[in-house]
Amino acid sequence: MTDTANPALFTSEVSAKGVRERRFDVLRGERRVPGLLWTAADDDTPRPVVMLGHGASGSKGEDYIVALGRRLVRHHGLSAVSIDGPVHGDRRADGSLDTELAFLDFAAAWSAHDGLIDDMVADWRSVLDAVQALPEVADGPCGYWGLSMGTIFGLPLTAAEPRVAVSVLGLMGISGPTKERFAADAAQVRCPVLFLMQWHDELFSREHAFALFDTLASTDRRLHAHPGLHAAVPAEEFEASARFLASYLTV
């Protein structure tokens, strides 16, 4: 953690089946970054944290994010944290929960707003500082998991943040308005990576996904592909993700 870490401001909390879930905000200058933190309800020993980045149209609290966060705590000896992406969840000025609207707003922002990715990377780093300041979250090596928009932000984060020791990325390629940046970032990634792709992805082409996998500088990387459209990632890859992250973050 850095010296300037702002604390996570907790606003609510609930525990179930051994997992404590806390809603928090971290303030970074004028920005309020809303998040959820999952830790063990009955274990205070510091555990490495995995940052979970949701996809476009989703939020920090969507079902697969919560399920993965809880799984990492219950079965893999880790903690997990999720934040809303820009124009998503509690970050929306209009308070809308319309998923199509969030998707369109994100697509527009990705094209129009130069600082979108750098802002989100800085948000993640502030949140990492804040949660690693807690006694129940371990300092040092952490993990990242995020597909699609979760990779649009997570690939640059993995490239920029030396504490990210292992990363699950995918459902994305070297494409879109910031493709040059993705190519440069991918060439900086040296940690172990599990890259997930959908064989019939209608949003990001197979060739662009292969190009991203190819460009990663990690010697330790693997690609898992399944038939089906963009959003059809099967349950076995969430299990594989959890096992993969834990294998590098826990003894």
Add this chain to the structure above:
Amino acid sequence: MTDTANPALFTSEVSAKGVRERRFDVLRGERRVPGLLWTAADDDTPRPVVMLGHGASGSKGEDYIVALGRRLVRHHGLSAVSIDGPVHGDRRADGSLDTELAFLDFAAAWSAHDGLIDDMVADWRSVLDAVQALPEVADGPCGYWGLSMGTIFGLPLTAAEPRVAVSVLGLMGISGPTKERFAADAAQVRCPVLFLMQWHDELFSREHAFALFDTLASTDRRLHAHPGLHAAVPAEEFEASARFLASYLTV
């Protein structure tokens, strides 16, 4: 098992760490099919069997085959069986253990001998009949695992043998002297498949491997790719193979 099953003729046996390994021959007409069978040393309940097909230049008893067979018995509640491919191991008339010679002889036979694949498929089916006749091997659904030459024979076997309920294939594409047959066979495969490939395979191109994965009729299939040359399959895929096979063959 069929009514005409010839018994496995056991010639030697050794047990270590809970795994019983038996050397056997099965006679199919004029052909003697030499194999190894791995079962639990201390458990007589019938277990599903996984057929293990080695790659060109290897044999039924090469290290990674033995290690996988023992792993399936020790950690996954299965049994396993391996046989020598044509012009390999104990099938060599000249008794040579030269791996380069076996590789070259196989390459020549693949091009020259029309019945090579059908003969090997029939060998496997006879061996499956024979081992399923044993009380410690379960009737019915079984698995197949084989890469490279193990897929050259294992893909047609998986297509032809209805008892094969799950298959691990890979390091091969729709290519070579029998590529039309592979395309037709792949389109007949409907069981769950784990397909392994090496991203920098010097023997079978990425595109031909993708074409094979694409042609499989299995809705339940996944592709795992790793950087590196043909033979550099990492340990994690042997673990993934074992978990994958067990998940479909055991309760």
